[in-house]
Amino acid sequence: MEKGAKMERNSKVLTLCLTEACNLNCVYCYEHYKQTKNMSFAIAKRILDQELNVEDGFDFVQIEYFGGEPLLAFEELKSIHEYLISNRWNKKYRVNVTTNGTLVHGEIKQWLYDHRDTIICSLSLDGNREAHNLNRCGSFDQIDIGFFQNAWPNQSIKMTVSALSLPYFAESVIFAHRAGFLVNCNLAYGIDWSEHANIDELKRQLSALINFYIDNPNIEPCSMLSYKIEMVQKDNSRVRKWCGAGTHMPTYSVDGKKYACQFFMPLSLGEEKAKAAKSLTFIQEIPIDLMDQKCRICPFVSICPSCCGSNYMDSGSLYKKDDNQCELTKIIIQANSYFQYLRLSNNQLRINDEEKYRLLNGILITQEFFNTRSN
């Protein structure tokens, strides 16, 4: 495994759902059909033997131990991981386990620490105590946050924002930065964002965060304020699929069946819908006329973080995005254009003149769009 390696171009993400069980019940969880089944070592071995040796054009594999809460299957995880690292493979790989952190104590904590050079622990932390507890069953005080920062000092936390935790969003991100983390954050998919008050609340939170980052230019902004505004354009004839679902993200359920991503497993969709989804075609470059009507005329379609799994779950279409989330995403994009303009004006961006030109063009298109809307 390459320590510190970046994702390489010809890479795939291999997700192993080690267990369907979880000890939490987060407010936005999309896994609606949880059972207590775990993946056996024999099934995991078969998958690793296949996926790490097959000639499929990918030379790097990001392996995800996923769940449920994967550390509920700690004995299986240990066996699988020991098998993985004690063998040689045709492909390079890196391993990540996504955890809610509540079980990382005692033996599990020690094992993870001892294996920190071969496994990265991604902590789902939804912010400060108030925000996290609202979303994640009051579990904040069960997590040894300092352990994660100490063992994987450059690791980002994964922060999901719900309508409940939105009023705490800015202070949550600042809390995480002050604890030493980078922050990957997104609005939760598949929940009700229809309350109009969410719009003004999101604006308030983003405004507070922008002020924080302008005052602290050495802190890397969270992912919600790192959109690539230079990609905004007036002419969108084709759109790249945002994620690897169905094309380079093989995901295996506990019984060893392969799915497009974790959203398409029976664990998330239920047996019947998951079976129907098997016939879906996933393409990496999507002709614009396949997109939802509102997306075809949207200048932001190329940077819009659409989740095809969530779209399918909600609407039965890979490309139909929730209207309320669409509005909130537009606000995030407008805030990004404003933030990056401020950074540019304050000489806080280390980019050359050509990059400035591209960025300013994206900012211009964004601002013109919102000017037209408000007139």
Place this chain on the structure above:
Amino acid sequence: MDLFHINIEEIEGKINALKSILTTTPTLVYAGSTMNFSDCRGTCMGGCSGSCIASCSTTCTGVQTY
């Protein structure tokens, strides 16, 4: 709430100032074109609500988690 607005003429002024410096007009980055790392949208981890760590791996080579 009227936040995040920038004066359009101010942006155009900066673009025109850059045009006078640059010897050629830079090609804009278009979605659907082959993207280099520097063109990567970089927000894939925030965009995916699932395993979230590197799901945009064909277009983004810049995900560094460790």
